[in-house]
Amino acid sequence: MDSLNLVLLLGASLLFVGLALGSLGARLGVPSLLVFLVVGMVAGVDGAGLRFNDFETGYLVSNLALAVILLDGGLRTRLSTFRVGLKPALGLATLGVALTAALVGGFATWLMGLDWRLGLLLGGIIGSTDAAAVFNVIQGSGLRLNERVASTLEIESGLNDPMAIFITVLLVGVITVGGDPLGWATLVTLLKQFGIGAVLGAASGVLLALLLVRLRSNEGMHALLLCTAGTTVFALTNSLGGSGFLAVYVVGLVVGNRGGGVGDNVFRSMDSLAWLAQSGMFLLLGLLVTPSSLGDHALDGLLIAAFLIFVARPLAVWLCLLPFAFRWREKLFVAWTGLRGAVPIVLAMFPLLAGINETRLLFDVTFVVVLASLLFQGTSLGAVSRWLRVALPATPEPLQVVPLSGSDNRYLMQFRIEPGARALGKPLSTVGGEFAQPLLVIRGEQRLTVSEETAVAEGDRITWLGPLREKDHLADLCQTVTPSIKRFYGDFTVRGDVPVADLALAYGVSVEPPLPDGLTVAQLFARRIGGLPVAGDILYLGGLRLRVRSVTAGQVTQVGIRLPR
Numbered sequence: 001m002d003s004l005n006l007v008l009l010l011g012a013s014l015l016f017v018g019l020a021l022g023s024l025g026a027r028l029g030v031p032s033l034l035v036f037l038v039v040g041m042v043a044g045v046d047g048a049g050l051r052f053n054d055f056e057t058g059y060l061v062s063n064l065a066l067a068v069i070l071l072d073g074g075l076r077t078r079l080s081t082f083r084v085g086l087k088p089a090l091g092l093a094t095l096g097v098a099l100t101a102a103l104v105g106g107f108a109t110w111l112m113g114l115d116w117r118l119g120l121l122l123g124g125i126i127g128s129t130d131a132a133a134v135f136n137v138i139q140g141s142g143l144r145l146n147e148r149v150a151s152t153l154e155i156e157s158g159l160n161d162p163m164a165i166f167i168t169v170l171l172v173g174v175i176t177v178g179g180d181p182l183g184w185a186t187l188v189t190l191l192k193q194f195g196i197g198a199v200l201g202a203a204s205g206v207l208l209a210l211l212l213v214r215l216r217s218n219e220g221m222h223a224l225l226l227c228t229a230g231t232t233v234f235a236l237t238n239s240l241g242g243s244g245f246l247a248v249y250v251v252g253l254v255v256g257n258r259g260g261g262v263g264d265n266v267f268r269s270m271d272s273l274a275w276l277a278q279s280g281m282f283l284l285l286g287l288l289v290t291p292s293s294l295g296d297h298a299l300d301g302l303l304i305a306a307f308l309i310f311v312a313r314p315l316a317v318w319l320c321l322l323p324f325a326f327r328w329r330e331k332l333f334v335a336w337t338g339l340r341g342a343v344p345i346v347l348a349m350f351p352l353l354a355g356i357n358e359t360r361l362l363f364d365v366t367f368v369v370v371l372a373s374l375l376f377q378g379t380s381l382g383a384v385s386r387w388l389r390v391a392l393p394a395t396p397e398p399l400q401v402v403p404l405s406g407s408d409n410r411y412l413m414q415f416r417i418e419p420g421a422r423a424l425g426k427p428l429s430t431v432g433g434e435f436a437q438p439l440l441v442i443r444g445e446q447r448l449t450v451s452e453e454t455a456v457a458e459g460d461r462i463t464w465l466g467p468l469r470e471k472d473h474l475a476d477l478c479q480t481v482t483p484s485i486k487r488f489y490g491d492f493t494v495r496g497d498v499p500v501a502d503l504a505l506a507y508g509v510s511v512e513p514p515l516p517d518g519l520t521v522a523q524l525f526a527r528r529i530g531g532l533p534v535a536g537d538i539l540y541l542g543g544l545r546l547r548v549r550s551v552t553a554g555q556v557t558q559v560g561i562r563l564p565r
Contacts, residue, residue: 033341066342103312106120121172122366128344133342148330149333166243168351176354298368325530333390399414416478417458536548
């Protein structure tokens with residue numbers, strides 16, 4: 001009994017310290033995941049003296065935690081982002097991971113004098129970005145990235161684990177039992193990983209969404225049902241030869257976008273469970289490391305991390321994004337956001353559990369690479385996004401978001417009208433646009449009747465019914481217009497359906513070469529961007545700088561204008 005109490009005391013204390021320091025670190029721009037790793041290392045053999053070297057337990061707990069984290073990430077990913085980011089993300093999650101693994105593997109083989117198979121194994125282990133790290137750092141830094149960049153990063157981090165696992169398992173098999181790594185069996189294995197994972201995840205997600213709609217339990221129970229069902233799908237998919245990581249991400253994606261039983265309270269509960277999972281996982285992984293032994297391979301690990309960050313990842317991103325309409329700033333930011341986290345450390349346990357020689361070397365080098373990635377890339381993400389100008393001005397979160405049961409992607413969203421908001425004084429019927437319908441206005445203690453004559457006033461709490469993609473547009477209308485927002489979007493705002501000729505005439509600018517009659521501002525962006533426009537896209541018109549302010553269903557609806565200085 002005393003030993004049980006001691007374990008509970010130490011475990012709860014470490015979690016408390018990690019969470020407290022993680023919250024403080026987030027304010028200072030330090031990724032909380034890095035804090036948890038360091039706390040685990042300090043509590044380990046070379047610090048407080050806790051000895052933990054059970055890699056099998058660490059592997060089991062890490063897989064369980066990653067399943068919960070990926071489920072939560074899928075729940076928060078909107079299907080509308082796939083319209084913009086699916087194709088580039090698929091390229092990065094497959095070809096990008098393979099290119100990164102090959103480049104890093106070749107460099108490690110040359111640098112450390114390893115057998116080429118071990119070098120490529122190391123490349124496969126650290127070849128993919130980590131969903132937990134990407135989700136955590138982007139959300140923790142408060143960044144609001146433009147949709148093209150954000151959707152690509154989210155989808156890539158959720159989909160690239162199967163390729164990294166496939167490369168790692170393949171090379172472990174080649175080293176232990178031999179065989180041809182480029183044969184038909186390899187292709188079949190790859191197709192099974194992606195195919196079974198996607199199909200089983202989608203089918204399970206549909207069934208789970210239907211079940212949650214029909215259950216009358218409280219929303220806290222829904223979060224537990226989600227986690228247990230997601231973990232079940234994860235384990236079942238792995239046992240059938242598919243990718244459990246892909247399956248559980250797709251389960252969250254399907255359930256989150258079907259609405260029904262997933263409301264704001266469920267998201268809050270899932271957020272707490274995801275925090276518990278990732279904090280416990282990183283603490284445990286920190287305990288597995290012996291810091292004194294990292295010194296033997298620290299220089300090699302740092303050189304490999306530098307090659308990964310500054311050569312391999314940027315080159316893979318540049319090649320994979322060539323066919324798509326990404327600006328050079330966006331490509332550079334996607335390359336810099338190639339964060340490594342728990343997945344490479346978990347993959348580094350594969351050869352260790354398989355009994356391959358030099359596995360401790362692989363584990364230690366992987367850990368150094370992860371530390372370097374979180375330290376240099378994670379802490380600088382906010383500054384780099386501002387330097388490259390891919391971040392949009394932050395918008396306030398809704399007071400409440402509730403899915404409408406029985407409706408396809410319809411949500412109740414409530415916002416408070418802040419001082420100096422763009423919506424002030426406007427008729428309520430014109431504020432939300434054609435896709436968001438105002439249902440309720442609370443002014444002080446009064447509930448007002450919604451009518452076309454109702455004018456928006458400061459402090460109003462307005463509830464809209466509409467698709468979740470309208471959230472940022474509504475938030476932009478309700479927030480205070482600060483000088484920084486004016487600098488970003490411009491002095492004035494016009495609708496996307498305004499003819500370009502009328503805009504040029506109103507501001508007295510000439511357009512060369514002449515544009516077709518009746519061409520609207522929205523159509524002009526669609527022509528010149530070369531792909532689907534997103535908020536933040538810029539083009540110039542006779543000295544006017546036009547920046548997309550809002551997009552609905554792929555069409556530019558509002559554009560900010562900055563006049564020539």
